[in-house]
Amino acid sequence: MARKEITPTDEFVKGLWRDNPVFVQVLGMCPALAVSNTAMNALAMGLATTFVLLMSGLSVSLLRNLIPREARIVCYICIIATFVTSVDYLIMALSLELHRALGAFIALIVVNCLILGRAEAFASKHGPGRALLDGLGMGVGFTAALLFIGVVREILGSGAVFGVPLFPDGFQTWTIMVLPSGGFFAMAVWLLLANRIRQKQEDAEKRAARAGT
Amino acid sequence: MIAPQEVRQTTAWEMYRSIVGIGAFCALVIVIVFQGTAARIHDNQERFLAAAIADVLPVAERTVAIAIGGDGSLVAVDNVSQLPAFLAYDGSGALAGAAVAGEGMGYQDVIRVLYAYSFEKKSIVGFKILESKETPGLGDRVEVEPHFLASFEALDATLDAGGRGLANPIVTVKQGEKTAPWQIDGITGATITSEAIGNILNSSAGIWVPVLERDAESVGARGAEE
Numbered sequence: 001m002a003r004k005e006i007t008p009t010d011e012f013v014k015g016l017w018r019d020n021p022v023f024v025q026v027l028g029m030c031p032a033l034a035v036s037n038t039a040m041n042a043l044a045m046g047l048a049t050t051f052v053l054l055m056s057g058l059s060v061s062l063l064r065n066l067i068p069r070e071a072r073i074v075c076y077i078c079i080i081a082t083f084v085t086s087v088d089y090l091i092m093a094l095s096l097e098l099h100r101a102l103g104a105f106i107a108l109i110v111v112n113c114l115i116l117g118r119a120e121a122f123a124s125k126h127g128p129g130r131a132l133l134d135g136l137g138m139g140v141g142f143t144a145a146l147l148f149i150g151v152v153r154e155i156l157g158s159g160a161v162f163g164v165p166l167f168p169d170g171f172q173t174w175t176i177m178v179l180p181s182g183g184f185f186a187m188a189v190w191l192l193l194a195n196r197i198r199q200k201q202e203d204a205e206k207r208a209a210r211a212g213t
Numbered sequence: 214m215i216a217p218q219e220v221r222q223t224t225a226w227e228m229y230r231s232i233v234g235i236g237a238f239c240a241l242v243i244v245i246v247f248q249g250t251a252a253r254i255h256d257n258q259e260r261f262l263a264a265a266i267a268d269v270l271p272v273a274e275r276t277v278a279i280a281i282g283g284d285g286s287l288v289a290v291d292n293v294s295q296l297p298a299f300l301a302y303d304g305s306g307a308l309a310g311a312a313v314a315g316e317g318m319g320y321q322d323v324i325r326v327l328y329a330y331s332f333e334k335k336s337i338v339g340f341k342i343l344e345s346k347e348t349p350g351l352g353d354r355v356e357v358e359p360h361f362l363a364s365f366e367a368l369d370a371t372l373d374a375g376g377r378g379l380a381n382p383i384v385t386v387k388q389g390e391k392t393a394p395w396q397i398d399g400i401t402g403a404t405i406t407s408e409a410i411g412n413i414l415n416s417s418a419g420i421w422v423p424v425l426e427r428d429a430e431s432v433g434a435r436g437a438e439e
Contacts, residue, residue, distance in 0.1 A: 063235065067235070071223075071228055071231055071232055082242050085246070086243065086246040090246065093250035096258065096261045100344060
């Protein structure tokens, strides 16, 4: 059977659902659980990670023929750290309040295994165009997953979403949802939902294949 | 039998070239981004500090950055330090108070605060957290809990008879047990953080208030002459 050719669109789309970094690969759990206590923090962390994914993927792809195999990890980490430092400055220039809210987790993007993983598994083996599409897809998938978790935690933990109150004054907030343990609860519910949908999709594909034969 | 494929050994020059080259590329990127954002970051920091001063001392129209000099006297400075302090003047040019930054260890990390001292009331009359990484939902309630913040409407910081220290140490007491004007009404569930705030204010005010009471008028007069 002829192998299906992977189109540039596939490179982008795979990060959104099929290979979603959070709900499928379960990567980058530290920021996904720690910084998703509000929707705004989740969005900011997702966008910062997307920027680093894009720029490090592009740089690794462009420089891949100059980086020796033995020194590739140190070179990738150096490139990733550079763009994390850059995004740190950019967020400080954008909003000090946002920078304070994200705290140490901006610097910790350096050790997010999602970014090193994409540099090693994809960008170092493909051209800049595909590396950019892969980084963008993974970044958007990561941001969306963080946002899903952040919205649930903020609604239940603070009675608001993006700082806009949703409930009357008497609403008793679930403080545990803005604590790290709340991140695990929200994550578990979303993982359950994502796996359920994926299982249904696979069953439907199997039924369609059987009907076809 | 398949012969093992020969793997080409990377030479020392290739290693050196790639690592130094990547390092130079990374340094260049960081310098460009730093240069491009430095002015904006500086403006943001100044705006954030100005907003914090306006929060703790709403009557302040003009501020003068101050520091404690090597001889222990109050001096006006041009550049603010990591823990800045300011004399604040109202619209008529009268000394309205002082805004002083202090820091100390909280539950998670260092907490930096800005508080306002009123010369008229001999009290701390405003308080704002500048930097905190306290636990969301617990320790960070020190920024929003109304009964805790009410303690800073007039927190007594009167000097002792000699004018060398506070007459009564500023302390945080258990929630609902505040009986004296120098006590801070603590927060149940944020005990360590609210106690840390009390400690920060006590140690910072213990140093600053005697100097402010002694020298603030003369620094203000010198500033007006200049």
